[in-house]
Amino acid sequence: xxxSNKEVGLFAxxxxxxxxxxxxxxxxxxxxTKHGVAVARxxxxxxxxxxxxxxxxxxxxxxRRGVVLGDVSLRSLIEExxx
Numbered sequence: 001x002x003x004s005n006k007e008v009g010l011f012a013x014x015x016x017x018x019x020x021x022x023x024x025x026x027x028x029x030x031x032x033t034k035h036g037v038a039v040a041r042x043x044x045x046x047x048x049x050x051x052x053x054x055x056x057x058x059x060x061x062x063x064r065r066g067v068v069l070g071d072v073s074l075r076s077l078i079e080e081x082x083x
Contacts, residue, residue, distance in 0.1 A: 010034045 006028060013020050013032050024030055024042045032040040067074050 007031045007033055010039065 008016075008020055008030055010032055013030075020030055020042065024044055027044055029044075030042040031038050032042065064074060069077070
């Protein structure tokens, strides 16, 4: 993963937290990584992400369609009271 100037490792973010917060205050979005994997995103307070619960529920329904555990369906487990 190529590092951009808007990507900061977790240790560096912790060590230089006031500087990271200052960058965010200026409008930058900072991606915090741990061992090269994104773990958090800092965005200016006025730029919060709006989530749509309906879209999330629809995505979950779409992902679980056709899910089976061996020859047992998720629906049959729910009806049996195992999930």
